Amino acid sequence: MQVSILTAIIVIISSSCVYFFNYQLTYNDMIYTLSERSRRIYEYAEKNIDKDTFTEINSKEDQSKNSYKSSKTLLESIKNTTGVMYLYTAKKTKDGSLVYVVDGLDSSRSDFRNAGDLIEKEIWGDLNKALDNNILLPKKIKATSWGYIFISYFPIHNNDGEVVGVIGIEFEANHQYNTFKFISIVTPLIALLTCLISALVAVVLFKRISNPTYTDFANTDYLTGLKNRNAFEIDMNNLNNLNIKKLISIISIDLDGLKKINDKFGHQTGDLYIKHASKIIRDVIAKKHVVYRVGGDEYIVILKNSSHEEINTIINNINLKIIEENSTNELKLSMSIGYAVFDDKLDVSLFDTYHRADSQMYDNKRKFKTRD
Known part of the structure; x- marks a missing residue:
């Protein structure tokens, strides 16, 4: 500005x-x-x-x-x-x-x-x-x-x-x-148009120089390029205020074994693990829904107008993608996933829906640790 x-x-x-x-x-x-x-x-x-x-x-x-x-x-x-x-x-x-x-x-x-x-x-x-x-x-x-x-x-x-x-x-x-009347009218208009174009070019160039990826760093996770916790909090509050909660579903995802990878191979390998997991989630979700990385190994997906069947299909596709990637990748990915659909009998706000999805995810994670 x-x-x-x-x-x-x-x-x-x-x-x-x-x-x-x-x-x-x-x-x-x-x-x-x-x-x-x-x-x-x-x-x-x-x-x-x-x-x-x-x-x-x-x-x-x-x-x-x-x-x-x-x-x-x-x-x-x-x-x-x-x-x-x-x-x-x-x-x-x-x-x-x-x-x-x-x-x-x-x-x-x-x-x-x-x-x-x-x-x-x-x-x-x-x-x-x-x-x-x-x-x-x-x-x-x-x-x-x-x-x-x-x-x-x-x-x-x-x-x-x-x-x-x-x-x-x-x-x-x-x-x-x-002729001079035309000049006196047109010249200021040209100056105004040039002013607007110059301002736009200046902003674009300034962003290009200072932020080559045009990333909104306040709302973007630097490591993965996904939306961050700040963006998640803002979007959740906005969705609550818009009173469209009944249309919302939430998927909670947590990476399994990230701490072991960090301890055994170092944080650089851990970062690769996170990026790899983020790519899988992003590829499956595509642009239809919004993905957030809200913690070191935690992800949230907000979905609109999605049925239980559609959500289960997404989760199955993520698991299938993990199996496919693990067949060619040394870092064996594993994710615990849970979800919840807003229910006005159970939830006052979308944060209640999120907590139910998170609780289901942790139940699945405990099962994973038991198997591990």
Whole structure:
């Protein structure tokens, strides 16, 4: 958990840094490029536009004048060459209104503005700043009623250096806006996904390095790989609390003669004896039921929904397997086995069932010692 949290934090911080750096860098570069294009258009337009339009052109009727025609031809040419969406000049009338002077759009278009038409009021503030001899270059894409655009305004000066009007340069920026909006949504999602994957990989690798067998050591017997006493106690309590005791049977197994083997051949041989016995029990039980090694030579099997016949079959199979293995193995295995099925007339809890199975096992062990 600590490894996964640390990895997640590192990924989030690094992804955020990369995201904000790249986002700001590319966004600012886009704004800079559009600003430079606008400046070039402005410099060319102010140098070549007929300044008389700002005094002579006041209404649609004035559009027949040569100053209007030459200025419109100039703006149309610039627009077609540079790919500007809107290019127009504007001025302030004597009553303080802001109106179009020359529109660079084709006059057949529905959004074409005639001389004297009022400018949309949402951009009056910026136009007034430009009329005060300020160049307005935005730092971000602007949302307007006609779409996302990059709008810049430049003052137009007469030969005496006085501001007589404004030129508005608008680049369509829906594509840029949608691209950066997509980046702002998708990038955090990718970072989150990467964070989860990295945390998972970190946990897996940490377990692989620190615990190559992926063993739950708190509940696993190190020698045999079976569940241990701790796991047995926990599982028994859980089964009791689930109130499914009537479905449970318990087999108690004890290895015969382990102490003699330890005394005669040493504990290493004794460990081999235990491993060999564990393998037989595990092979017979398979994965259908749970096997626990609860002591040096003691095993418990918890079974669910098993009849007496099935349990006897399991015990017989264990004994047959022992006979088969003993025919080829120098260590002659022997096990004492007992079992009990939960009986609510005899048992209050599964531990009572376990004690009955254990008692039967010891009865069989005493018989083995008598024969021995």
